[in-house]
Amino acid sequence: MIGRLNHVAIAVPDLEAATKTYRDVLGAKVSEPQAEPDHGVTVVFVELDNTKIELLHPLGEDSPIAGYLAKNTSGGMHHVCYEVEDILAARDKLVEEGARILGSGEPKIGAHKKPVLFLHPKDFNGTLVELEQV
Numbered sequence: 001m002i003g004r005l006n007h008v009a010i011a012v013p014d015l016e017a018a019t020k021t022y023r024d025v026l027g028a029k030v031s032e033p034q035a036e037p038d039h040g041v042t043v044v045f046v047e048l049d050n051t052k053i054e055l056l057h058p059l060g061e062d063s064p065i066a067g068y069l070a071k072n073t074s075g076g077m078h079h080v081c082y083e084v085e086d087i088l089a090a091r092d093k094l095v096e097e098g099a100r101i102l103g104s105g106e107p108k109i110g111a112h113k114k115p116v117l118f119l120h121p122k123d124f125n126g127t128l129v130e131l132e133q134v
């Protein structure tokens with residue numbers, strides 16, 4: 001069911017410092033910061049040949065990554081995103097298999113303007129999983 005790894009998201013306490021690390025130390029191509037008010041984050045996209053890294057920084061009062069950064073003060077891996085062809089079919093299959101979908105269970109439009117869902121980390125080895133329809 002899952003296809004390519006679309007991105008790995010890393011929560012960072014200092015977006016400018018993290019961007020510099022990826023651009024200047026690791027020599028990667030990085031985007032300008034992009035505010036995603038609907039998702040409570042500002043994102044910098046790091047373009048790699050085979051996938052992307054997304055640097056996430058909290059935006060606004062109740063950012064979904066604020067709690068994570070409170071526990072992981074130097075930042076850390078927040079989620080992985082796998083591509084699926086049909087997100088509703090994928091969701092129905094996962095629910096049938098007993099996996100829990102976070103939130104309402106209905107796809108939201110993600111940072112790439114495509115429908116996304118998040119799966120409960122306890123059902124996936126302690127890893128928050130995002131599915132994106134491509």
Ligand code: CO
Nearest residue numbers: 009054081130
């Ligand atoms: Co993501």
